[in-house]
Amino acid sequence: MNKIYCPSLIEYKRRVARVVNIGGVPMGGDYPIRVQSMTTVDTMDTLGSVEQTLRMVEAGCEYVRITAPSVKEAQNLLAIKKELRARGCNVPLIADIHFTPNAAELAARIVEKVRVNPGNYADKKKFEEIDYTDASYAAEVERIRERFRPLVKICKEHGTAMRIGTNHGSLSDRILSRYGDTPLGMVESALEFLRLCEEENYYDVVLSMKASNTQVMVQAYRLLVQKLDEEGLQPYPLHLGVTEAGEAEDGRIKSAVGIGTLLEDGLGDTVRVSLTEAPEHEAPVARMLIDRYVGRAALAQPIKPLAGPEPIDPFQYHRRTTHEVLNFGGLNVPRVVADLSRLPQVEYADLRAAGHLYSPFLDKFQMSDLGADYIYTGEQPVPFMLPNGLKEVVNYTAWVDAGQRSHHYPVMTADRYIDEPTRHPELNFLMVSLDTLDANLLLHLRHDPSVVLVLSTTNAHAMPELRRAFFELVTNQITCPVIILRAYPEQPLAQTQLDAATDIGGLLIDGLGDGIVLGAELLAPRPAGEWPEAINQLNQLSFGILQAARTRMSKTEYISCPSCGRTLFDLQETTAMIRQRTDHLKGIKIGIMGCIVNGPGEMADADYGYVGVGKGKIALYRGQEVIKKAVPEERAVDELIELMREDGKWIEKEVVDEPVGV
Structure with a gap:
């Protein structure tokens, strides 16, 4: 074929x-x-x-x-x-x-x-x-x-x-x-x-x-x-x-x-x-x-032609083969890097933007399901000990000036990577683009077990150029993990959501990419107090893209139909109600269907289903098997939760202290 x-x-x-x-x-x-x-x-x-x-x-x-x-x-x-x-x-x-x-x-x-x-x-x-x-x-x-x-x-x-x-x-x-x-x-x-x-x-x-x-x-x-x-x-x-x-x-x-x-x-x-x-x-x-x-x-800027046929199968998902570098690549889920480099100095409360919430009452951090794996701080390393599991990426000069601390990992350009012998023994980040992936750099990459590439582009035809860079790596049998970096000029968040989901999601769909970083350097200028919320939105977007591409499940997924004249209940109200009670169930997929036409089939890979079968009547599904028929609508959400409880999938929602900065 x-x-x-x-x-x-x-x-x-x-x-x-x-x-x-x-x-x-x-x-x-x-x-x-x-x-x-x-x-x-x-x-x-x-x-x-x-x-x-x-x-x-x-x-x-x-x-x-x-x-x-x-x-x-x-x-x-x-x-x-x-x-x-x-x-x-x-x-x-x-x-x-x-x-x-x-x-x-x-x-x-x-x-x-x-x-x-x-x-x-x-x-x-x-x-x-x-x-x-x-x-x-x-x-x-x-x-x-x-x-x-x-x-x-x-x-x-x-x-x-x-x-x-x-x-x-x-x-x-x-x-x-x-x-x-x-x-x-x-x-x-x-x-x-x-x-x-x-x-x-x-x-x-x-x-x-x-x-x-x-x-x-x-x-x-x-x-x-x-x-x-x-x-x-x-x-x-x-x-x-x-x-x-x-x-x-x-x-x-x-x-x-x-x-x-x-x-x-x-x-x-x-x-x-x-x-x-x-x-x-x-x-x-x-x-x-x-x-x-x-x-x-x-x-669009011209993109270097392919030397041969497409080196991946576009009709079937296969994740690109990579070797493991710390917790990147191999069998690890794609990682999220939150860009905090625009903050003048990172404080405890600022880590909330990366999904790590500090509780002054407990004097400790609580990581949400959308907690970033790494933070990038540029030239300003954090002045305090990071919460357990969170790691920091800094510019190479800042890493050297800070004494090459073990929990800091440097990011460098291709020139410095080739010329500078001092590197972290476990993990080094390297900024690359399609143009920098020349024969000399590829040769160095082939023999370096510690490097993770940070791939970016300035091409308006961004996703195809990034994909072309991945093809170059695959063709040359380079197995370094790759973080996809995208940054957008000043524009509404709604547009950035769509643009980033397209550019990065399109690569993840093909099994290309071991991490995401959405650059904050091009966010619209704003008062200092508004930066954490803007960065938090980009962090949530990163996790949303990974979930939508089915490469990292970090929250409950709702497979809910858009409603039509066949719908037997208020879909928007019901979806909101189910979300309110179940949005803490990490990785569970719940189908919410207005009628039997969009019922068990349409929610093909849902774990549980809530389907309208008559006025005020709901059928509850486990996968594609109907478990309870004609449940009164007023009891249906409770019955759905009880079904999860029977399966050992239900956990109670934790009540956490109000974190600093809220």
């Missing part, structure tokens, strides 16, 4: 997709990357749906998706559309279909696009292992094709576009039996439907490969592009999204890790950011992700 999945690994070139016209708003080709979202109001609430759609359009949505779980909702799309048009709103509407082909066939005559999920459109998912022979498998595929064919013909007749949207969590038992719960299974699920579309000479198709796991999501999209090319199929436009991303900062970071990684390589023609918030909050985030690539090609 070839590894080609994008136009270029070193230049910003957008993949040229087939143009699909959706209600007069085309996507693909040279058209802008489009923004879309989905209503959360009950589809039978015509005026509520209209009002929400208008708010979404005002926020920047270019397409609006509305659920149609049955024929009655599909029919009501006509009333919604008429009212929108009467109000002068011509936004293209998309019907979201899951289990009901007859609803899809009706909706295709009304709206501009229908979305079908091949995992449950005339297929089934009962979490059963079925042993298919080749003949029985082929017969089942043919049965599904015949059920799908009428929709294709209706769409072709009415000029209606279609999205074939595979979800990682809703692959059919048939696909799972042959391909497993894999990116390849996701791709094949879509291709079965796509091949029939081409047989019918129907090409107004958009494809998506959504997952809550960002590694799986990125690998599936890449593999899809590779398979389309391999089979000689049309280069259909791609709808990008991380499903069930969650809320607030975590949801934005997770979306950026998945969506941004693909945008960096020129993939994607429309974006939907799925947040457990009001849908009008999604479009601005999508727009911030997309706008980063306006003018990217003109701003």
Whole structure:
């Protein structure tokens, strides 16, 4: 299998997709990357749906998706559309279909696009292992094709576009039996439907490969592009999204890790950011992700071409092989370095910015789950003993001047590294970029067991240049651990969250990187008293990126859907309530799903699930197994906690003293 999945690994070139016209708003080709979202109001609430759609359009949505779980909702799309048009709103509407082909066939005559999920459109998912022979498998595929064919013909007749949207969590038992719960299974699920579309000479198709796991999501999209090319199929436009991303900062970071990684390589023609918030909050985030690539090609500096094929597998996660240097590399989790160098002098209370809280009552430090592993203090080493486990990085001159203390580790430039014989016996940090990785430096690195590289770039096309530097190390069999350093000019924190999650998360997705440092030197000027909070935000962001890329789990993860007209409870309120009571459970993954459509499948790798199954009724899951059915909503969170307690996963939340500086 070839590894080609994008136009270029070193230049910003957008993949040229087939143009699909959706209600007069085309996507693909040279058209802008489009923004879309989905209503959360009950589809039978015509005026509520209209009002929400208008708010979404005002926020920047270019397409609006509305659920149609049955024929009655599909029919009501006509009333919604008429009212929108009467109000002068011509936004293209998309019907979201899951289990009901007859609803899809009706909706295709009304709206501009229908979305079908091949995992449950005339297929089934009962979490059963079925042993298919080749003949029985082929017969089942043919049965599904015949059920799908009428929709294709209706769409072709009415000029209606279609999205074939595979979800990682809703692959059919048939696909799972042959391909497993894999990116390849996701791709094949879509291709079965796509091949029939081409047989019918129907090409107004958009494809998506959504997952809550960002590694799986990125690998599936890449593999899809590779398979389309391999089979000689049309280069259909791609709808990008991380499903069930969650809320607030975590949801934005997770979306950026998945969506941004693909945008960096020129993939994607429309974006939907799925947040457990009001849908009008999604479009601005999508727009911030997309706008980063306006003018990217003109701003980018040339990157040294690859000498051979890509030296890693882009379709499967493998962490780059490294040797262990102190607690970097090897089997260690990626480390976080907090940059405190902008502080005039680090005090006890300032360590709170790095997640280490000093309690004057106990006269000791308490490390949070987001406690940095190292702090960088530049030319100003801390004047006191650091809490147990926290280590300090200082500039080389400061390290020498301070007497080469054992708990200080120096950071140096390439020139000093080669010329200066005095080094720490265990750990030395070396600042490098792609340009400094010449033959002489690579030779020194090959024989040094104590060095950790700090890799940075000034290129506007940052992630591909950093990746190219990693490729240089892999090709030359250099196994030094690498910290990824990124710093951004003065800009809002919300933009930095998305930019850093894209640049660093995109590398972590490919197994590249053994640590993060977000440089504070380019943070906007601010009063001295505001520096700790700004640094604290960057520290939290570092841990959020590692968690979103599935490389270091440091807090509870919530796989919560963005809500829609099928939702059976207030998702935002419920998610906040569950978070309040469980956010201390480090590494536990909890799925919070508004209905059974986004139930056990969508939260494919969650440890526990909270799923709406009726008005005021909740089903609780352990993994994909339902444990308690129809639990009254008012008792459901208590019952969820009791389930964790039975499994030995529940711990009581500690009450800690108010730390200094709060």
